[in-house]
Amino acid sequence: MAYKIEDLGFELPDLPFAYDALEPYMDEETMKIHHDKHHKAYADKLRGVVEKHKELLSKKPADLLMNINLIPVDIQKGVRNFGGGHWNHAFFWTVLKKDIKPENSLEVIKAIEKKFGGFDKFVEQFTNSSNTFFGSGWTWLVVNKYGELEITTTANQDSPISLSQKPLLCLDLWEHSYYIKWRSDRAGYVSNFFNIINWEQVNEYYKEAVGK
Ligand code: MN
Numbered sequence: 001m002a003y004k005i006e007d008l009g010f011e012l013p014d015l016p017f018a019y020d021a022l023e024p025y026m027d028e029e030t031m032k033i034h035h036d037k038h039h040k041a042y043a044d045k046l047r048g049v050v051e052k053h054k055e056l057l058s059k060k061p062a063d064l065l066m067n068i069n070l071i072p073v074d075i076q077k078g079v080r081n082f083g084g085g086h087w088n089h090a091f092f093w094t095v096l097k098k099d100i101k102p103e104n105s106l107e108v109i110k111a112i113e114k115k116f117g118g119f120d121k122f123v124e125q126f127t128n129s130s131n132t133f134f135g136s137g138w139t140w141l142v143v144n145k146y147g148e149l150e151i152t153t154t155a156n157q158d159s160p161i162s163l164s165q166k167p168l169l170c171l172d173l174w175e176h177s178y179y180i181k182w183r184s185d186r187a188g189y190v191s192n193f194f195n196i197i198n199w200e201q202v203n204e205y206y207k208e209a210v211g212k
Contacts, residue, residue, distance in 0.1 A: 008061060008090050010050065012043040016093055025192040026096070027181045035093070038176050042085030042157070049078030061087050068162045084157035088138060088170065095169050095205075097198035106199055108168065108206035112141075115149040123194060125151050126171075130190045133173055141169040141202075143209040166209035169202050 002016040015035045020028040050056050053072050056064065061083045064071055068080055102109050102119060109119065116122040129151050130139040137155040142165040144150045153173075154160060160167050171193050178189035206212075 002094075003090075005087075005091050005094055006060075006062070008087060010043065010047045010057065010061060010086075012040045012086075013090055013093075017097070022096060022098060022196050025098070025196045030177065030180045033180070034172075034177055035089075038174075039086070039089040042082050042089065046079065046082035046086050049075050049082055062161060065159050065162050066164075080162070081157050084159040084162070087161065088157055088159050089172070091167060092170050092172055095198050095201055096196050097201070098196050100197065100199045102197070102199045106203040107212060108203040109199065111149055111206065111210075122151075127187075127190055129153055130171055130173060130193075131187050136174045138173055139171045140165075140167050142167050143206070147210065166205070168205045168209065169197065 003013045012035075015031065019031045019035075022031065046061060047057075050064070052075055056071065056075075061079075064079050065083050065087055068076055071079060102112075104110055104113065104119075112122045113119055116125060126139060126141065130153075133139065133153050135155065137153055137158070140152045140154065140160050142150055142152055142160050144152075145164045149168075150165075152160060152165070171190065173186070178186065182189040
């Protein structure tokens with residue numbers, strides 16, 4: 001059952017597609033472990049941290065991440081790591097789908113072509129950012145605080161929503177997201193990612209972000 005990212009609470013949402021839906025680009029075994037173990041651990045640990053200030057359980061994880069410097073100091077680090085892990089993964093699942101072409105009838109594709117000088121240039125830049133990123137983190141396409149499209153990376157489980165950015169698309173660069181199938185071949189994983197982007201959902205995020 002699909003969920004809307006703005007409704008995300010502290011519980012682990014169901015994966016919005018079958019575990020094998022992204023084969024062969026993302027394999028079933030990876031998806032099971034990634035969602036049922038890794039994502040679940042972030043959600044569970046986040047709840048454990050926020051229970052120290054139970055009144056905050058009435059908020060949404062996104063609210064806490066967007067106001068990370070205003071929440072109690074003793075849980076800031078836990079919210080940043082586990083809240084980021086929970087929200088980032090929940091967002092990631094929503095932008096994955098096979099067989100959605102980046103048609104330039106979509107507003108976001110037109111905007112990408114304009115910003116990056118062509119869709120291929122965008123792919124190249126997103127790929128380079130992903131392949132050269134050191135360690136564990138994420139690559140993002142965001143609308144930045146100036147209203148511009150930007151490719152960024154975040155380390156660990158840091159989330160762009162803590163930086164007043166509006167995410168449109170992301171790619172998990174942690175080894176747990178590709179090691180079973182791709183082993184050390186991050187570049188193979190990254191190049192295959194372009195087969196499973198849900199451009200229709202990315203377009204919805206773009207229209208919300210720029211107020212269209
Ligand atoms: Mn992950």
